[in-house]
Amino acid sequence: MEVSLNPSLLTQLPELKIGIIHYTKIVVAESPQMIKGRLQLYQENLYLEMQDQPVTEREGIAEWRQLWKQLGADPNRYRHSAESLMRRVSKQNYLTPLHSGVDLNNFFSLQYEIPVGIYDIAHLKGNIEIALGNEETGYEGLNGRFNTLNHILFSRDEEGPFGSPFVDSQRTAVSEATTEALHIFYLRPSLATVDAQKLLASAGKMFNQIHGGDYQIALLTNATPSTTL
Template sequence: MIPISLQNQLFETVPDFKIGCVQYESIVVDKPPKELSGRIELFQQTVELDLAEQSVTYYEGVKEWRQVFKQLGMDPGRYRPSHEALFRRVKQGKGDIWSESSAIALNNFFSLYYQMPMGLYDLEQVKGTVEVRLGIVEDEYEGLNGRRNRMEGKLTSSDQNGAFGSPIVDSKRTSVSWETTKGLHLFYLQPSIPISDAEALTNRLGEMFQQVHGGNFEAAVLSRYKPHVG
């Protein structure tokens, strides 16, 4: 697995901060298989029913990550965790969150089903060591939202070329495409999850992604007990 580390500063405000990391090799990105599309459709209907009379904070994973943002000095009302943004789109009837790409569709499904932000990146576009940290003034990138995103003071992932992802919005530079054969998944696990459960979940998600895309994977969970791998 490529070197990945967590900034020690994160543990000062969120002692149980955790990131699940999965690295994929020899995957094939295609259209979502029918079985996955069917499961996604049923799940979306369940979410629509849940949110018909409830706010998105009905979900514990949304409430917890809003609190994490506040602890890290990020305003969740201004910069929403990405899974919360997806839930809001479903609530608003904007069901266009399911990409024709199997990789992106599955990433979004995981993010909603397990109620946590996620980032999926083309590993060929990630250079050198990855660090998950609070952004500095130089950190900015063109995001998948079509805007220039300034990441100073926000939770972000960076490599030798600078910031490329966050639990808010990811960059175009490292985005997954139809040509992607090597991938990196970062799961922003709920801090309340015990480390043994976090490891089991990270491995399970890697296995499910592999079942759809083939290839092989390595998985690890980073925490204050294990702040780096690779």
Template structure:
């Protein structure tokens, strides 16, 4: 699977880049106690940090809020997924364990302060994913159970249309215990260098493979 970024995004957003990881022959199941414990402790630490500062003061949250605004999506109505996680924790509405893949995704989203999507590769169509801006009238049913407007939202699209975004993913390709092959998109901070981006992307991939087995390959894409 290849991934490309539409010029409409890179022309608007300086430094836009993503980490792209492909996994094959993985085993998704209940999270190991190590991951559950780290996720719980990390959320408690974040909760106490947020007593001293606001969510919008977090560097990655602020950078992605700016991206939404620059792309033409109201960040007050459409909060990116990393901001939504931090706001949950601020209310002490801690994330509950779902499965090993989703829990790890959430952990790294909090650690890197950016949206991260993970998708069941076998539910995607074609050999290319394009990151582009949603068009007028485009929608999909999200994992939030609602029909979501995609206009001016950065979306990941395959041959069948959009399936993911840094706002909320669609219900078309969620990762569950039946998933054997997956792709992961890290919506990196534009301020990061390519070298830093590669280091973070590889770190996530290595942790994922250590828990789920299988094989992983990664790349960082700028345009």
């Protein structure tokens, strides 16, 4: 399986950085109490921080809002997933644990202030490309409705679109039956390459400690726009 960045997307956003982690032989289950506690405490601390600093002024959130505008989308109408999570926390509408895959995915998104998506490879077919959506790009999302991804980044396989930093599709959702997964980190373009690699190494290690199995990391940039898993 090859994962690549669309060339025209890189022409428009040459500084784009996408992190990829490929997990194999994992076991997804109810999150350990340590993860549940850590996620809850992290949200409570974030809530306190946001009493003095609005969501849109947080560096990672603001950078992705700006990127949204660069691509032609309205960040107020179509909030990226990290901002949506952060807004929930700011209202004390804390995330409730679902299972270890989703819980850690949400934790990473809050911690790094970036959109992060995780997908069940059993429901993916062929190679994957990250591109820019148009009026015809869309899918049934985890939010329970059809989502059009015009001017929004999205991921597609041979069967069509399945993920984006806005909302992910139902088709490729991770469950407790998942044994192989693909993690996509929509990194802050301003993040130095060495720091991006450290972030992915840290996230991969933490996910691996909870889920077992093996993992492989790749960083997609203008210089290295594709990787083979």
